[in-house]
Amino acid sequence: MSDMDDALAHIAEAEAKAREVEGLGPDIAARPVGRVGVVGAGTMGGGIAMTFLNAGLPVTIVEREQAALDRGVGVMRRNYERSAARGKLSEGEVEARMGRLSPALDLAALADCDLVIEAVFEEMDLKKQVFGALDGLVKPGAIMATNTSYLDVNAIAAATGRPEDVLGMHYFSPANVMRLLEIVRGARTAPDVLKTAIELGVKTGKVPVVSGVCHGFIGNRMLAKRQQAAQALLLEGAMPWEVDRVLTDFGFPMGPFQMSDLAGLDIGWRRETSRGETIRDRLCEMGRRGQKTGAGFYDYDSERNRTPSPVVEQLVRDFVAEKGGHARAHSPDEMLDRLLSPMVEEGKAILAEGIAQRPGDIDVVWVNGYGWPRATGGIMWWAGVR
16 A cells, blocks of 8 residues: 555545444434524534535524524525536425424524534633523423534533533534534533534534544634744745645645635734734735735735735834844745644643544544644654554
8 A cells, every 4th residue: 555545545544433432432422403403603613504404304593683694594505506507406306404403593492402502702701691591491301402613622511501411512613514524522511412413414414523622622723823934934934835836736625714704814903902012903904805805915806816915014024024024945845844843742731731632533533623634644644553
């Protein structure tokens, strides 16, 4: 077998093994789940709802305002109709899936759900408020899950009187397409709750990986190290497209600055509090918010095709000079090492802390959630951490 064959065999095995959790044997039975509730009908909530509708489960989706609810349900229907237009679904299947959806404006509509997944804004106070309300509404034995990407699942669980019924179910966007499901086991999550989430992940076509509680869990905690390294390279005069090219040449579908432009540079940014302390702040202040505004780290045409921006090139040069930095040339190999080595070290720390069970679990997260090239076997396999 070639190295690539070995790597591909490893990642296939790791995906199957990731659902095996120490101490969670066949003697622990999953809880029955006949109806799922979703709080929030935005991009993430709608995608999560579709995941369960696709698997034949009825879903109640709740929003605060009629306009937001109508918008979310409309997006879901259009997604299904696009699939039908491509021949992937029949019109009958579109109607059957939408027929399993019950839209509502009151959390009380979730009272008969066996699993409720919260997909509201990434703000701790808001999530605690939602879970406090759910605690008084959902039936005994119902599982309450948060889709948080970073926040402390134990703190969210503490907003309820039944933390044993709470865990994280972190989907990746678009949730109805992306295969990874990062399941976050809280300090008091009951074993049968964890088992239920894993089995539902498999039933809905996801690849579940269990993480412990820490900021960013497995994937985003490691991603933060790459983002820091990418920003540091800019402060040494590297251009965003040079950094991105190193990662796309390695096999990623896109680099960090392409990803930022796609997501929107203004996520979490506020004009009122911005002081131009980062290149991103200054781009947002200039109205360059990413693909949606036709300009971010790159310039975009009407078809969203990107080109390197002379404006950004000058901005980076001016910013480096202002901060007293020294622009210099970087080889692709140096940039790749600077971007990936901190991630590998963070992966080792995640293993040492017991946040991930095994190196293969980290590989599964990165291949299925972040576009790490599958042919390398995943980040830890690639780095020789076995």
